Amino acid sequence: MKITVTLNGKRIEAEITPDMMLLDFVRSQGMKSVKRGCDTGNCGLCTLWLDDKPVLSCSTLAARANGKKVTTLEGVQEEAKEFSDFLAGEGADQCGFCSPGFIMAVLALKKENPNPTAEEMKEYLAGNLCRCTGYQSQYRALCKYFGIQEV
Amino acid sequence: MEQTKNKYVGQAIIKKDAKALLSGKPAYTDDFVPENALVVKLMRSPHAYAKIKKIDTSKAMLVPGVEIVVTYKDVPKKRFTLAGQTFPEPSPYDRLILDEYVRFVGDPVAIVAGKNEACCQKAMKLIKVEYEVLEPILDFKQSLDNTILIHQEDSFVGHDGQGTDQMRNLCASSEEIEGDVEGVLAQCDYLVEESYHIKAVSQAMMEPFTAYTYMDVYGRMVVQSATQIPFHVRRIVSHALDVPKSKIRVIKPRIGGGFGAKQTAVCEVYPAIVTYLTTKPAHLTFTREECFTNGSPRHEMEVKIRLGADKNGKFKAVDLYTLSNTGAYGEHGPTTVGLTGTKSLSMYYGLEAHRFAYDVVYTNRLSSGAYRGYGATQGIFALESAVNELAHKMKIDPIKLREMNMVHEGDKFTHYYGESATSCALDKCVERVKEMIEWDKKYPCYEVAPNKVRAVGMAMAMQGSGISGVDVGSVALKLNDDGFYTLMVGCSDMGTGCDTILAQMAADCLGCDMENIVVFGVDTDQSPYDSGSYASSTTYVTGMAVVKCCEMMMKKIQKAASGILELPMEELAFDGERVFAISDETKGITLPDLVTKLQAGTGEILYAQSSHTSPVSPPPFMAGAAEVEVDLETGKVTPIDYVACVDCGTVINANLARVQTEGGLVQGIGMSLFEDILYTDKGYLMTNNFMQYKIPTRIDMGKVRVDFVETYEKSGPFGAKSIGEVVINTPAPAIADAVYNATGLRFRSMPITAEKVFMALQEK
Structure with a gap:
């Protein structure tokens, strides 16, 4: 599926699989600051902002970022x-x-x-x-x- | 080296990599994986002990995207160890990359590599395995001389001098006796005889185990890995694949924490065999669950102690026996256990007799390894608890009892390779901790609310500084254009800041700005050999190599200048910026001009290399005291305040030494109160994620306060000893005694959870 995301101020369109997590998506876009430290949403390492609100990107589907603003440390x-x-x-x-x-x-x-x-x-x-x-x-x-x- | 004023050593210098790390720049293994790397996944055993009767991978191979499925039939048959230790390795050769027998739940059965994770997962489900399920040994107290054998293979190799006997499930064994232990114990007025239990707690570093591999243009395998032991990984991968070491290159980028976990090559061999068989790049990152179920945790140990004292409280004899559970494989099995005796008994002086014996046994549990403290943590929990118990038995203050018995500077250690305490401020550390926690005011306890009691408890600790006569630290210095230096190191900065600390030392030795020192490490093709970052060795051992190397470089600079200035070397001085004639300072040459001339073909390009091994391992010492609050209705133990005072010789970096201490203490608090290892009766590890295995958060740990008493260790660089490990050893015994002082309940196993306290209060 296709999503449109404003990643760190830059509008991008990308083809993703429906089960892709936001963490893997932003890393695939070069935002390597976002880390995976666990599999259960406990460690906080993958924290980024979705429409300026902090979320755990390991447990947020990339599809949910469609049409939204995604901000990482970069x-x-x-x-x-x-x-x-x-x-x-x-x-x-x-x-x-x-x-x-x-x-x-x-x-x-x-x-x-x-x-x-x-x-x-x-x-x-x-x-x-x-x-x-x-x-x-x-x-x-x-x-x-x-x-x-x-x- | 004399004590002079230093510009950098002793200061709170910001880490050289701080800016990159804090702005989230790509720096770690997973940030550099080639895009075309195959994803590697491990299919794992559901059984604690089984023989693979049949394994059919044909259907799995048909899954689109799957490149290769590796089983035990496809791997070299020469056994090796994954433990990162200096050759000849003490740990037995009991591993294959994949084996016909699986020896714990999670032991790899097959390696699947494909273009993405989804196809690998699908393929793993299609691998058909027929197991002959065997009866496992899950209780380590049942292992020795059991009829069930964990390692019955002919290709097993035990190493001389370790007491290994595979036919007894024995990974290692030893006994050392000094004096008439039984005779002296029999005459003691007081005797504490107890056993203490520490579980296989996990390092839980934030970055999981990870590595990727590829073939370079020369047909050699490159392993990029989050490892504390790049040079040992080169050897381990060469053993595992049965190829020459010359065919392997290991690169260590930044590491997201190790704490000993990455002193074992936990994951490297799996992508390595995939690349070896396919020639394609391959990448494996463990999930957090795999980090728990297939990592390399602390050795579970039961330490039995008999501590005898005369009527005044003077210790007369100690009998210490450790039973250690190495799990399915023997990594670090023969070596961790030794520290339970050497690093506990040696805190006490004047024993008339002592015995230290141990057995290390195999079981069908996950394989143990190195975790900060490395056996000392288990031994110190036991002996310090026994000392506290003796104090209560005698009704004297545990601090007074220690003051009567502890080791002082100049004393010969009780059980420490014949060494003496060349630098030791243990007495001052205890005194300082007593003040900090307001011991005399608070000991043993006070009530804060009807059912809430606060209490204090304390303990002492020591560790080593490197492994004497074994650890090797090497560095090389290159003098470059404009007079800046490249400091090439082989030790692994895993977040501890050793790259910065070594640069501080180099800058002070060379009389230059820290900006002028570029640190490079680690690449086994380019870095000088270093045993690696473990055993609290880097500051002490590699630091000394830096001091030596800088001296060599300064001589070379003066010699080169002497040729150009046409003046004898003895008449020249070097102040870090300029070489000049002592008699006439106007005659000289600046460092940048000197390099320019050398690079223009008028001399030799300057390069120096030095290595260091220490014949001794001077211990850092510390004291720690805990204040806890116990809720007598729920059993919950809340840490309120933890104070510690450390003697690590000279503090090289004021910030980093403090943070090491605080971090180690909180890991110790976690082990004491929260971090639990629970298995099902079939041997499946239930505490395999951060929900079940609870490490402290910032609201769990209470206040932590740290102070230092500096000594000057003559054999160390700038007077330094080590700090990395000693800091984890005091919380368990201190907290256990604080809980006793609050409740009258003695806990001899960790963690002290609310459930355990509650149940014990009910029984009381």
């Missing part, structure tokens, strides 16, 4: 820089495999709730797993980014 490089710099400054990138999905979730939170409490922030991001950092360095970067007092 499409928000400027917007992501401030937070990415905080992460780098804490050494919180580590292996980096979970970073793109995590950053997309953080930027989505910023849009939805520019001044979250520490609890709201953690709740919102609880679906983004990381095995390297133990989350503490990510927490320090988040506090700097959202202007939250570290506790």
Whole structure:
């Protein structure tokens, strides 16, 4: 089947199979920042925006993106820089495999709730797993980014 | 090397690859797979133990798009191991790429390769297999000398000195005794005799096992893989395919975490045989389920301890016996188990006698391997729990008991290859942790609500820094135009930041900006040989190779300048930017000018290479303390605060050392409270995804706080020891004791789930 998608600001038409997942579609279009970390929608690595809302692209059919706007980290490089710099400054990138999905979730939170409490922030991001950092360095970067007092 | 002020070493330097990784640039194995690569899938055994009587692939081959179906009939018959260890390998040769016998649920039965996943899936359903289902051994306590044999094949190869005996299901065995253990134990006033159990927990790195293979223009096989051990993968693939190593090249791009899982060549041989048989590119990525069911988890172990002390609490003797479950295959079986003794007993000084013995047995469970801590985690959980139990028995503060018995700088270790503690601030780490957690105020527990109790518990830990006399780290330096250097490394940065750390060291040694150091790794055709990134070796072993290599390079620079300036070498100095005459600093040449001249044919192009092996493995030390809250109505244990203080020698990168520690602690917390391994009675692993196998999220782990006490280890680069593994060892015993202090319940197996606490509270 054919779909039309605005991927990172660029309108594209593509032929897909009906069972293709959005994750595989965006990767096939060169958006390699989007990663697969599990098979059950638990890890958050594949987080991208569908019409500016964060979704798990591993469990979203590519067909559902038809006529919609799809945004990956490649499409928000400027917007992501401030937070990415905080992460780098804490050494919180580590292996980096979970970073793109995590950053997309953080930027989505910023849009939805520019001044979250520490609890709201953690709740919102609880679906983004990381095995390297133990989350503490990510927490320090988040506090700097959202202007939250570290506790 | 003396302690001087450094520009980069000790600082919180941003990782060299941070920008690329944080902007989502293609960097990992799966980001570079050739478009025409065949998709490889593995058809897996539904039985824990079976013999393949008949396998018919004819229908599967008819599926459009399917290129090849490989069965045990098509693979070389020479056995090998997938463990990434220095040759000669200690792990037995008990594997074939595919075998007539399948030895655990998930063991591959056939390899299918085709143009997409759908056709492979369809083909797998059409492979007809007739199994002779055999009775499995699922309980590792039943394995030794069982009438059922896991490996009965004639082609099995056990290696000398490991105590391997396939006819007893024995992968490895050993016993070492010092002093009259029974005699001393008999005279002790206090004795703790217990056994402790750690399950086969999973590394759960975010990037699954993945590799792709293709033939290059010279007819050699290229393996691009997410691996901690590129040079070992070259050997393993050569053994598996029975082709010379010269025909194989291994490339490691960025890796999405390893934690030891990728110290075993878990997936590489499957695409490799497809490419070998078809000459076409092939790609295999494990699903998350496969990462769990066919990965390379921690060895399940039962550690039995007898710890004896006199009336004052001075330890007199320890008897430690470990039964380790290597699963269906023996990867890392003979070696992980040794650390249960060496890395636990050596924290305590002045024992009159000790015995350390072990058996490592085969079972029809998934094959175990290397996971951060590598046996030390299991041994330390056991011994530190026993020490805590002794403290309770004697009614003394567990910290006081440790202060009486712990090893100090200068002491000869109890059981550590005859080495002494050349740098050790374990006492200071314990003292610091005591302050951080406010031990004296909180120990043992306090009530926060009618049914909610908070309590504290603590433990100590040590590890090694590389494998003494075995691990080899090598680096090479090239001096390029404009005076920048290429630092070629053979160790694997798996997110730990070793590329950055080694560049920090090189920049300080060479007196240049870090911008001037380009790090390249790893490609077995181009990188100098390195054993790989495991055993907490990279900073300590490869770091020292960097220091040596920089010294060589500086000498070469001075020598080359001496020729051009026509001045004797002894009269010249090099400050990193310029070589000049000591007597007259105006006479000299800048580094870029020197390279320009050399590249114009007036001298030799400068290249230096150095390798390092350490005769010792100085342990990093640490102490950790947990504060938990236990809900006495539901049994739920909530981590509130975890504090840790680490002695890793000199901290090379303040950020990365901290993040390593925090990450290791949270993995340890996960193992202690959430991460469970559950099988059906037929041997099927139920905890095979992130819904069942629950790793900590950011709302589960409580607060984690880390501090360092620096020592200076003379045998290490800039005084550094290791940090990567020691950090996972304290949470299990510390949390178990905190739970005891809150409830009076002693848990000697992990994880301490709400169900277990609740049931135990009911029985109480």
